[in-house]
Amino acid sequence: MTKKTPIEMFDTIQAELPTNGADAITAAILRGVLQDIADSFFQKQVIPVTVTPFTWLNSHIFDLLLVNRAPATAVSIAAPQTGGEFMPGWSSQIRNQGAGTVTITPTGGQINGAANLALTTGKSAQLFTDGTNYWAVVAGP
DSSP states (O other): OOOOOHHHHHHHHHHHSOOSTTSOOOHHHHHHHHHHHHHHHHOOOEEEEOSSSEEEOGGGTTOEEEEOOSSOEEEEEOOTTBTTBSOTTOEEEEEEOSSSOEEEEESSSOBTTBSOEEEOTTOEEEEEEOSSSEEEEEEOO
């Protein structure tokens, strides 16, 4: 199952659920549609980061960005609540498996009270926002 955009989910619901009184909504149909919705919102994907600079997108919610590059990698992320994106509760992960340092810089706000966050080889971070700033829980050697 791959993530679906809100438009794709709307199309699925329109196609799967009957819209008139002659058709019946079975428990199986309803379970299937609800499972598709849950999968689309909560399924994690691994996103390989192969270029610098890389832009962290709102659509990467719940995903894992995986960096495996020898040179340093710059990752930018928009300020929290930019254009209705990166709203409070948004969360994603990043892991640096490469030899170069990964530096995450928001275009507004801060990460853990600083202008950026650097991840050396083997470090991972769970990044989330409270709507004003980003916060990261960093793990690794």
